[in-house]
Amino acid sequence: MEILTILLEAAAAAAWAGVGAGIAAVGAGIGIGRIGGSALESIARQPESLGDIRANVILAAALIEGVALFAVIVCLLVVFA
Amino acid sequence: MFQKFLLFVVLCSSVAFRTWGDPQEHGEKDAHQHGTEHVEHADHAEAEEAHADHGEAAKEFNAGEMIMHHISDAHEIHFFTLNAGSEHPDHYSVGLPVILWTEDGLKVFSSKKFYHGEEIHLKEGHGYKYGDYVMANEVIYYAGEHHAIEYDEEGAITNAAPIDLSITKTIVGLLLTCILILWIFISVARAYVRRGNQAPKGMQSLMEPLILFVRDEVAIPSIGAKKAEKFLPFLLTVFFFIWIANLLGLMSFIGGYNVMGSLGVTVVLAFIVFVITTINGNKHYWKHIVWPDGIPFAIKLILVPIEIVQVFLKPLVLMIRLTANITAGHIIILAFTALIFIFGADSAVAGYGVGAGSLLFMLFMFMIELLVAFLQAYVFTLLSALYFGAAVEEAHH
Numbered sequence: 001m002e003i004l005t006i007l008l009e010a011a012a013a014a015a016w017a018g019v020g021a022g023i024a025a026v027g028a029g030i031g032i033g034r035i036g037g038s039a040l041e042s043i044a045r046q047p048e049s050l051g052d053i054r055a056n057v058i059l060a061a062a063l064i065e066g067v068a069l070f071a072v073i074v075c076l077l078v079v080f081a
Numbered sequence: 082m083f084q085k086f087l088l089f090v091v092l093c094s095s096v097a098f099r100t101w102g103d104p105q106e107h108g109e110k111d112a113h114q115h116g117t118e119h120v121e122h123a124d125h126a127e128a129e130e131a132h133a134d135h136g137e138a139a140k141e142f143n144a145g146e147m148i149m150h151h152i153s154d155a156h157e158i159h160f161f162t163l164n165a166g167s168e169h170p171d172h173y174s175v176g177l178p179v180i181l182w183t184e185d186g187l188k189v190f191s192s193k194k195f196y197h198g199e200e201i202h203l204k205e206g207h208g209y210k211y212g213d214y215v216m217a218n219e220v221i222y223y224a225g226e227h228h229a230i231e232y233d234e235e236g237a238i239t240n241a242a243p244i245d246l247s248i249t250k251t252i253v254g255l256l257l258t259c260i261l262i263l264w265i266f267i268s269v270a271r272a273y274v275r276r277g278n279q280a281p282k283g284m285q286s287l288m289e290p291l292i293l294f295v296r297d298e299v300a301i302p303s304i305g306a307k308k309a310e311k312f313l314p315f316l317l318t319v320f321f322f323i324w325i326a327n328l329l330g331l332m333s334f335i336g337g338y339n340v341m342g343s344l345g346v347t348v349v350l351a352f353i354v355f356v357i358t359t360i361n362g363n364k365h366y367w368k369h370i371v372w373p374d375g376i377p378f379a380i381k382l383i384l385v386p387i388e389i390v391q392v393f394l395k396p397l398v399l400m401i402r403l404t405a406n407i408t409a410g411h412i413i414i415l416a417f418t419a420l421i422f423i424f425g426a427d428s429a430v431a432g433y434g435v436g437a438g439s440l441l442f443m444l445f446m447f448m449i450e451l452l453v454a455f456l457q458a459y460v461f462t463l464l465s466a467l468y469f470g471a472a473v474e475e476a477h478h
């Protein structure tokens with residue numbers, strides 16, 4: 001049989017759910033890390049725009065985290081339903 | 082206007098059904114009778130054996146089960162248990178009314194009849210039996226002829242279920258939040274009427290900066306000064322509702338209410354956002370979705386389906402973002418707690434040691450959860466305001 005079929009049949013669904021949640025965490029980490037980095041650079045360039053940048057950082061971070069937690073919910077559903 | 086919107090949200094939330102998201106099997110009893118009799122007998126014999134073992138050995142600590150039990154809904158509010166390890170633990174809990182719409186009409190009884198009644202053995206989790214009903218993992222089914230849970234070949238439950246309208250823990254949390262909000266804001270509103278233009282005093286001075294924050298930093302920048310006032314009652318209501326419900330869930334000693342962690346509640350909020358956006362969408366809004374200007378034709382063909390899906394997807398993502406964030410926070414805190422018991426099972430010293438570190442991490446997580454409680458309310462309100470703003474935006478050419 002093909003290797004992918006064997007892999008998919010062998011491991012329990014719960015294990016793959018763990019992998020999925022981990023990948024979601026990596027994605028969230030990369031995205032929010034980039035936002036934080038560019039926010040710090042912009043504040044260093046222009047300290048008086050701190051307030052505007054803060055609001056936008058929070059908004060963007062929440063949106064990205066929403067997507068990551070979307071993936072976590074799907075993984076939880078795989079394990080518990 | 083304010084009161085009307087408040088009442089609307091209160092009414093909608095109080096109809097949030099706990100059973101949203103539970104995979105309930107309304108199986109046909111006749112069709113499965115032959116098949117399940119077989120399975121059920123074997124199960125029963127096994128179950129009795131396992132149950133005998135279970136009673137003798139001390140129950141092993143199952144972290145996953147404890148965590149799921151604490152974040153999911155229940156028919157009782159369990160405060161604490163004294164003498165937990167011994168033969169007769171004392172459970173201090175409030176049994177909430179179980180309200181079932183069955184084939185014989187409405188049945189109301191206290192859930193203590195289940196919890197203090199007969200326990201039945203399940204494949205996993207807790208099951209109880211009372212009269213014609215069995216409760217498996219907080220879901221109520223008809224007991225059927227065998228007076229037990231019947232499984233089919235894949236292990237899914239095949240009992241039929243009555244319509245469950247019970248007051249559950251989440252609904253009590255919802256009502257507590259509503260009472261708190263009504264109490265705070267009615268008294269603040271009356272204070273403004275009484276005191277006129279004097280400086281605010283007491284609860285007024287606490288609420289005024291928050292209300293002005295939502296108006297000046299969230300509503301007006303997103304919707305525009307002219308039209309923001311129309312949506313302000315809803316935005317304020319949803320902001321404080323989510324925030325106070327989240328804070329309520331963080332106080333674990335009053336019963337542990339995971340109000341916003343229940344999809345049934347957040348789906349109502351997201352649905353209201355969807356309804357308000359759709360009703361207030363003007364011609365420019367709809368034109369922007371189905372045939373946007375200034376975009377090449379080929380890209381329009383790809384963009385328009387995406388935009389149409391977005392109309393439904395945006396509220397859906399609002400709902401999942403809120404539920405997932407709150408539930409995830411609770412799971413992390415419970416996981417740190419469970420860590421203590423996992424290590425403590427091996428040796429008491431390890432338990433204490435891990436306990437000290439775990440406690441610090443838990444405090445840290447509680448602080449983060451306080452921030453998340455406010456942040457999720459803010460993000461929900463901000464995104465709702467942005468959607469409303471997009472719906473009422475005038476064409477700017």
